[in-house]
Amino acid sequence: MHLRAKKLTELLIDEIKVLIEADSLQPGDKIPTEQELMRIFKVSRTCVREALSVLRQEGIxxxxxxxxTFLKKHYTPLPNIDDPTSSGLAHFMESRKIIESSLARLAAKRASKTDLEALEDSLRTLEADGIDAFPEKVIQADLDFHYLLARSTGNPVLLHLLQEVDSHLQAGRSTTITFPQGRKKALEGHRRVLEALRKKDPDEAALQMTRHIEEIEKAQRFIAVLQTSPDKKRTE
Known part of the structure; x- marks a missing residue:
């Protein structure tokens, strides 16, 4: 029993490190609370406290x-995220980046005032106080922005292509958006894209959408490392 508990704590330590990288936390940033870590990793409070105690001893x-709890320093080595754990997943991520950057470029040329207002409304929903308590609303607000942008191009075929590719990425996407820094990152990315649309700058819109998708891709790769750990089964 003692050995089993020790193994679980060590696994959790690795997963907290993955979470820190997925959220791109910097020294001085606050890491998730005990309650959030319990929810994310589905482990007991005792296990969380033991893991945090070890990380404190390591000076992290x-x-x-x-x-x-605040991040004190980064650590090495980091997980190897240059080799995706699934080539199929990598292909869908690449496809999404190509499609969405092209959609942003078209939207900068074609989006109407009504379209821009609808996009702004989706951002207000995503940044609303208390929405973190309702993960399904966070996920929907994120989807709304991307699909509203696609509709603003006036090309239903491109919207369909996005939805088809996106359907293969929903599990990872739902995880990244509900991570402690996930909503904040989504908001920042969406606002950069919307600002480019307001300026009617196709190149900037495409650039900012690409940047946004790459940030998501990085987080999803770290999470894939976490989820494909050879011993991810947990007990309380």
């Missing part, structure tokens, strides 16, 4: 009573 985090 600072635990400040009453304030939370």
């Amino acid at each position: 985090v600072d635990i400040i009573q009453g304030k939370g």
Whole structure:
């Protein structure tokens, strides 16, 4: 029993490190709370506390009573995310980046005032206070932005292609958007794209969409490393 608990704690330590990289946290940033870590990794509070204690001993985090746990320094080695765990997943990610950057370029030329207002409304929903308590609403608000942008091009075939590719990425996408920094990153990416659309700048819109998708891709690759761990089965 002791050996089993130790193994689970060591696995959780690795997964917390993956989460830190997926969220691109920097020294001084606050890491997820005990409650959030319990929810994300489906482990007990005791296991979370043991893992955080080890990370503190390693000098990776600072635990400040009453304030939370903060990243103190990065660590090495990092997971090898240059080799996707699934070539099929990599192909869909690549396809999504190509399609969405092209959609953003077209939208910068064709989006109407009504389209832009609808995109802004989706951002307001995504940044609303308290929405983190409803993961399904966060996911839907994220999808709404991308699909509204696609519709603003006036080309239903491109929208269909996006939805087809996207259907193969929903599991990873749902995970990244509901990670502690996921919503914040989505908002930042969406706002950059929307600003380019407002300026009617096709090149900038395509560039910002590509940047946004690459940020998501990086997070999904780290999460894929986490999810394909040879011993990901947990017990309380």
